[in-house]
Amino acid sequence: xxxxxxxxxxxxxxxxxxxxxxxxxxxxxxxxxxxxxxxxxxxxxxxxxxxxxxxxxxxxxxxxxxxxxxxxxxxxxxxxxxxxxxxxxxxxxxxxxxxxxxxxxxxxxxxxxxxxxxxxxxxxxxxxxxxxxxxxxxxxxxxxxxxxxxxxxxxxxxxxxxxxxxxxxxxxxxxxxxxxxxxxxxxxxxxxxxxxxxxxxxxxxxxxxxxxxxxxxxxxxxxxxxxxxxxxxxxxxxxxxxxxxxxxxxxxxxxxxxxxxxxxxxxxxxxxxxxxxxxxxxxxxxxxxxxxxxxxx
Ligand code: HEM
Numbered sequence: 001x002x003x004x005x006x007x008x009x010x011x012x013x014x015x016x017x018x019x020x021x022x023x024x025x026x027x028x029x030x031x032x033x034x035x036x037x038x039x040x041x042x043x044x045x046x047x048x049x050x051x052x053x054x055x056x057x058x059x060x061x062x063x064x065x066x067x068x069x070x071x072x073x074x075x076x077x078x079x080x081x082x083x084x085x086x087x088x089x090x091x092x093x094x095x096x097x098x099x100x101x102x103x104x105x106x107x108x109x110x111x112x113x114x115x116x117x118x119x120x121x122x123x124x125x126x127x128x129x130x131x132x133x134x135x136x137x138x139x140x141x142x143x144x145x146x147x148x149x150x151x152x153x154x155x156x157x158x159x160x161x162x163x164x165x166x167x168x169x170x171x172x173x174x175x176x177x178x179x180x181x182x183x184x185x186x187x188x189x190x191x192x193x194x195x196x197x198x199x200x201x202x203x204x205x206x207x208x209x210x211x212x213x214x215x216x217x218x219x220x221x222x223x224x225x226x227x228x229x230x231x232x233x234x235x236x237x238x239x240x241x242x243x244x245x246x247x248x249x250x251x252x253x254x255x256x257x258x259x260x261x262x263x264x265x266x267x268x269x270x271x272x273x274x275x276x277x278x279x280x281x282x283x284x285x286x287x288x289x290x291x292x293x294x295x296x297x
Contacts, residue, residue, distance in 0.1 A: 055138070055156050058130055063143040070224055072117055072143030073206025078116040079140030079284060080202070081109065085167040086286035088190035093171060097132035098161035109172040112212035132249020133158035137284040144280070147196070147205055149226025150273040152280045158288045175215065178251040179258070189286060195279040197252050201272055202280075204230040208244055213290045217244040231266035247294045 066072055078099070085093030086103070098104055100117055120135055126239045130138075134156050141152040173185045206223050208215035220229040220243065233240060234249050252258045265272035 061071045066146045074116040074140040075143040083286045085171040086189045093167045096161035098166045101163045104166035107169045131160045147226040152277045175246040175248045179254040197258045198275040198279045226270045228269040231262045
C-alpha cells in the first residue's frame with residue numbers, strides 16, 4: 001500500500017468551464033486517516049483533451065460560418081486535398097493538415113485552398129484544442145450535412161503534421177486524365193474503384209474557377225445542394241452546355257463496372273449516400289487511426 005495517500009479532487013461540473021473557476025471550485029476530499037498529515041494541495045487545472053463537447057461546439061461554429069458564407073464546397077475540397085496525399089505503402093501523407101505548410105500549400109493542385117484555410121482560422125483561434133487536421137475534416141463533413149447531404153461518421157483525434165511532413169507535388173489526380181491515372185492515384189491511397197466513383201460524386205457541390213484550376217463552371221444546376229445530380233448530369237447523352245465535365249469525370253464511364261455504379265447512383269440517391277458515407281469516412285481518416293470503425297469498404 002502507498003505510504004502517501006493523495007487527496008482526491010472532486011471537480012464540480014461547472015468547473016470544467018475555465019481554468020480559474022476550475023481551481024476555485026475544486027473540493028478536496030482527504031481520507032480521514034491521513035487528514036492531519038497532508039498539506040492542502042491545489043492541483044493545476046488541466047487542459048481538457050478533445051471531447052464530444054468540443055466537437056459539438058466546433059460544429060456549431062462551422063454551421064454559423066456556412067449560414068453567412070456558403071463556403072461548404074471549398075471546405076470539402078480542402079479536406080480531400082489534405083487526405084488525398086496518402087500513400088498506403090509507406091504511411092506518408094494523409095489527413096494531417098500538412099497542406100497548411102509550403103511547399104504543399106503552394107502546389108498547383110491546391111490553388112485557392114488558402115481561402116478555405118483562412119476562413120477556418122477564427123474557429124481554430126476560438127477552439128485551440130482542436131487540431132487543424134480534425135478541423136479541416138470536420139469542416140468538410142459539416143459542410144456536406146449543411147448542404148443536405150448525408151451525415152458522415154466522424155472521429156476526433158487526428159494529429160497535426162509538422163513542416164517536415166509535407167508531401168511532394170503530384171500526389172493528387174490530374175483532371176485531364178482518364179481511368180488509368182485515377183486508379184494509379186486512388187489505389188496508392190488504398191482506395192478502390194467504387195470509392196473513386198462514389199467520391200467523385202462530391203462534385204455535386206461547388207464549381208471550378210478559371211483562376212484556380214483553369215477550368216470553369218459547376219457540375220450541377222444547384223451546386224449548393226449535395227444530392228445525386230452529378231451522376232444524372234454526366235450520364236446525359238446531350239451535355240448541358242452550362243455544366244462542367246472534366247476528363248476525370250467522364251473517366252468513370254470508361255469501364256463497365258464504374259459506369260454501372262454511376263447509373264445506380266443516378267437512379268437511387270439512397271444507394272449513393274450509403275456508399276458515400278463509407279468512402280468519405282475512410283478518406284477522412286487516411287493515415288490517422290490505427291483501428292478502423294468502418295464496417296465495410
Ligand atoms: C477524381 C479525381 C478528381 C479530380 C481530377 C478533381 C478535380 C477538381 C478540379 C479541377 C476542381 C476545380 C477547382 C477550382 O477551380 O476551384 C475540383 C473542385 C472540387 N472538387 Fe474535385 N477532383 C477530384 C476528386 C474529388 C473528390 C474525391 C472530392 C471530394 C470527396 C472532390 C471535391 C471537390 C469539390 C467539392 C470541388 C468544388 C470546390 C469549390 O467549389 O471551390 N473532388 N475538383
